[in-house]
Amino acid sequence: MNENTSGKKILSLALLIVGAVLLIAALWMDFSKTYLVVNMGSAKIALRGLFLVLGALLCLAGLYYIPTVMHHRAIINFIFLFPLLFTFAVTVIIPMFVGIFYSFTDWNGVSYTKMVGFENYGAMFKDPAFIWSLLLTVLFVIVNMILVNLVAFLLALLCTTKLKGVGFFRAAYFLPNLIGGIVLGYIWQFVFSNVLTAITHSPHSWLASTNTAFMAIIIVYVWQYAGYIMLIYINGLATVPKDVLEAAQIDGADAMKTLFQIKIPMIAATFTICTFLTLTSAFKQFDVNLALTNGVGTVRGFMGQRLSNGTQMIALNIYNTAFARDQFGYAQAKAILFFIILACVSLIQVRISNKREVEM
Secondary structure: OHHHHHHHHHHHHHHHHHHHHHHHHHHHHHHOOOOOEEEEOOEEEEHHHHHHHHHHHHHHHHHHOOOOOOOHHHHHHHHHHHHHHHHHHHHHHHHHHHHHHHOOEOOOOOOOOOEOOOHHHHHHOOOHHHHHHHHHHHHHHHHHHHHHHHHHHHHHHHHOOOOOOHHHHHHHHHHHHHOOHHHHHHHHHHHHHHHHHHHHOOOOOHHHOHHHHHHHHHHHHHHHHHHHHHHHHHHHHHOOOHHHHHHHHHOOOOHHHHHHHHHHHHOHHHHHHHHHHHHHHHHOOOHHHHHHOOOOEOEEEEOOEEEOEOOOOHHHHHHHHHHOOOOHHHHHHHHHHHHHHHHHHHHHHHHHHHHHHHHO
């Protein structure tokens, strides 16, 4: 038994060591731009990918053969979860750290020639266009968090009444969310530039002015997203026990007291979810902004300069920095700052909302 255990330990350790070496070799090939190819008849196999897959499999096999009883179930569970964890690491975690590295370089999207340190980060706070986009995004988030949740909650109250055709109204309010943001932006661009000008007999489109164009983006966003948030509120209202509502009605509570003293406190968790979703979605607004105005708009006198990105929010600003100006390292630095801001704001919002849930 001891010999068997000792043999498993040696096998497990050997598999883990070989797997780790192969994984390190694959990462080294990636960072050093060393591309080795093996000819297998008519097929060519890249050693980098082969080492990566074999290394992961050998590490899993090494974990499986660890001679333990108490943790064996946990190891098996980890092996079953590994495909998901590996995919998440490859598509999210590793690119994030690689992006952090590139933010300290002069990366042009293909390669970099030198390390620039914190030069990209320092340039952000001296860039009036970026500061304007950041402030505009914060204003957009605040306004939309209020409007989307207010409109969605009112629609949810309407759709949970005993009116005829409630199912039709639910589908109608949710339908805009099914339309892609790019398509939606071009549709509303036609509405603001042609339909509304014909109705109001105005020679100027809403999109011609920075202020009205910003209002137009808010209108389109609320129209698109409120239906989705409405469904979450409907689900939350459906969880309120009917016997509690009946007891309140017997005690003489009117509709307003029932709403503010029973329904809203009992769906506090739903408000937390909805405010979190609207917060993160509004911060990442890109497609409607791109299709509706492409960020164009005149701003005079901001930080002593005249800007032409009056309706450009931060996601579109990062995109244009990378793909229009080919400054991928600078754009990556902006994206890292954007990620930090979004993560901090989201954590603070969830913490405040959870505290409010306990108080309610």
